[in-house]
Amino acid sequence: MTSVAHDNIQHSHPHTLKHRHMQPLTSLHSALIPPPQTEHHYFYFSITDDRFHRSLSSHVAIRRQYCNPMTMKVTYYKKPVFIHQGHMQWLWDVDGRRYLDLFAGVATVSVGHCHPKVTAAAEHQLKRLWHTTSIYVYPPLHEYCEKLASYFPDPLKVIYLTNSGSEANDLAMLMARLHTGNFDILTFRGSYHGGSPQTMGLTSNAAYKYPIANGLGCTNTMCPDVFRGPWGGSHCRDSPVQTIRDCGCAQGTQTHRSRGSTHSRCHCMANEQYIGQLKETFATSVPSRIAAFFGEPIQGVGGAVQYPKNYLKEAYKLVRERGGVCIADEVQTGFGRTGTHFWGFQGHDVIPDMVTMAKGIGNGFPMGAVVTTPEIAASFAKGVHFNTFGGNPVACAIASSVLDTIKEDGAQQISLDVGTYLMTELAKFRDKYEIIGDVRGKGLQIGVEMVKDKVSRDPLPAEAMGEIFEDVKDMGVLIGKGGVYGQTFRIKPPMCITREDADFFLAVFNKSIKNYMDRR
DSSP states (O other): OOOOOTTOOOOSSGGGOOOTTSOOTTTGGGSOOOOOOOSOGGGSOOOOOGGGGSOHHHHHHHHHHHSOHHHHHTOOSSSOOOEEEEEBTEEEETTOOEEEESSHHHHTOSSOBTOHHHHHHHHHHHTTOSOOOTTSOOHHHHHHHHHHHTTSOTTOOEEEEESSHHHHHHHHHHHHHHHHSOOOEEEETTOOOOSSTTHHHHOOOGGGOOSSOOOTTEEEEOOOOTTTSSOOOSSOSSSSSOOSSOOOSOEEEEEEEETTEEEEEEOOHHHHHHHHHHHHHHHHTSOSSOSEEEEOSSOTTTTSOOOOTTHHHHHHHHHHHTTOEEEEEOTTTTTTTTSSOSSGGGGGTOOOSEEEEOGGGGTTSSOEEEEEOHHHHHHHTTSOOOOSSTTOHHHHHHHHHHHHHHHHTTHHHHHHHHHHHHHHHHHHHHHHOTTEEEEEEETTEEEEEEBSOTTTOOBOOHHHHHHHHHHHHHTTEEOEEESTTSOEEEEOOOTTOOHHHHHHHHHHHHHHHHHHHHHO
């Protein structure tokens, strides 16, 4: 399919922008639009419950009065989206307005909202057994753990199931300390590994910190960000799109081809400098023996930040020399989202000692996991840890169906194909607009970093980000925001979107940027 003419949208107002399967947005509030017809007729849009006839303002009032204030603090948009129903890549509000969901409930809906196969698996298990715990033996737990283990290389074959990513990372911290006998743990600046009292120490973003003692023994080191950091160039990262920074490295003549990417063999000056910063952290900020290093293969909340290609391989070696274990946080990069590989760590040519995951594991059903080696798992058995809901039969049935659906629907290949197309087209916008500083990512893990100008690379102010963000929503697309300064748009849709969906978003995003530039 050829690219849409992003600069030639025929309309006089953004609300009239059309998608092939959408009515003009001016009419969406007056028309109920059913989801695509499937064999499961219950997917048809229907509002029969009186509670949905309350006004948005009344629901917001209830939200303010009865929900914890944090619920309002994290609510997106000046005029919040009042979601009622979802199907695959689409969401509907209570007025019947349809949105293309390119944030997937914060990179959580992996194969599509209410995917018929996953829904059927949930219904089947709900009719048989809702809940029991690991004090008993039951098939869904064992069948799922065996299936999930088959997606990992040796020796990553032992699994403990949890309810969330924060919980998984909490346990990984405990296991690492028990196994190594050491205490200190390293993470990157700008990282996000959860919001529990322990994982708050791993997370390195002031917005998620509280003025209390937390994360004792956690140290942050410089993030090897080749766009915003002090060093970077035009060949550093494993992405279809490189930075626009000049590269001072001498390129080699040989090329190395890996699945989905081709790059030259070269000595990367940026990588050398960032490894030097890690060595400086070892020399100044932690004991000679450490417990662990946590790293997201691509930073999620941090704004889809990518590192130099060989950074993690060299970092893992340095960590292991100091007695530590290496932990890959795959909460946002796992399950085929990066396109080239099923797990993000595989794109770095490393094998971690532990892998944590959540979000896409259950397509939105609460679930997480820690996968590790038999030796590290044995250390965890020094005491007793019990989890009431971890490995719940319904969660296991759903997660098992998600693995099957990823394979049957070709979701990983969709991530690679549509994601690469999206980034390539977004890079054209970067070249066109001064306020788009960087486009990066792999598969459907994409970040668009907004700046005041390309020379300073200073973050675009929050007010400007909000204007564009709101405009994109008003034209029928939901995306996310991230980055230390809230300066990066995050595009992480369900892995079922089409190139046509991508073209619709590209037209919307281009129009929203033009609207902002015109107002400015």
